[in-house]
Amino acid sequence: KNEVEQSPQNLTAQEGEFITINCSYSVGISALHWLQQHPGGGIVSLFMLSSGKKKHGRLIATINIQEKHSSLHITASHPRDSAVYICAVLNSGYSTLTFGKGTMLLVSP
């Protein structure tokens, strides 16, 4: 079992829908990252969280340290949001990222 589990694995949505991607982890962490990867493209860090909630434009990320769970929300989704979203945790004391397998999001016009 992977230390970092994401759901769903694949997600399709209509433009304008509210989207939630979930991430659960089983190890102690010092921080959690949400990353975005467009097809054939590089990886961009969207958020780094160690507690609470962060918002950037239409994107919101939350984390519950006690429950070892994080969510990424996209409000008013748009076709340009289509990408793979990857959750990654920074292991406590180990200083490296462990990645989930990603969620492939496709937003249709």
Added chain:
Amino acid sequence: DTAVSQTPKYLVTQMGNDKSIKCEQNLGHDTMYWYKQDSKKFLKIMFSYNNKELIINETVPNRFSPKSPDKAHLNLHINSLELGDSAVYFCASSPNRGNTIYFGEGSWLTVV
């Protein structure tokens, strides 16, 4: 200006060859990384360097040798390439090990 740049972006080579991928960051970061993304798009850490010193070396074959001539550069040398080495290799950097991470565009390596 690209913050983390990798070259080449695409590389096709034959089994048994030796190849290098270069990485440079102009962010002044202390820590640099190499990650491998396999055909199933799963990312795994390979190496981490902090101020030119090797910090993390995951279970990577010793055919892979990172070299950091200075803290702005972390190059990846691969000897005796095998078919299973085909993957996308991402370089990344961060100010220190607990901070936001910046990725390069990736280097697509295909071994034939």
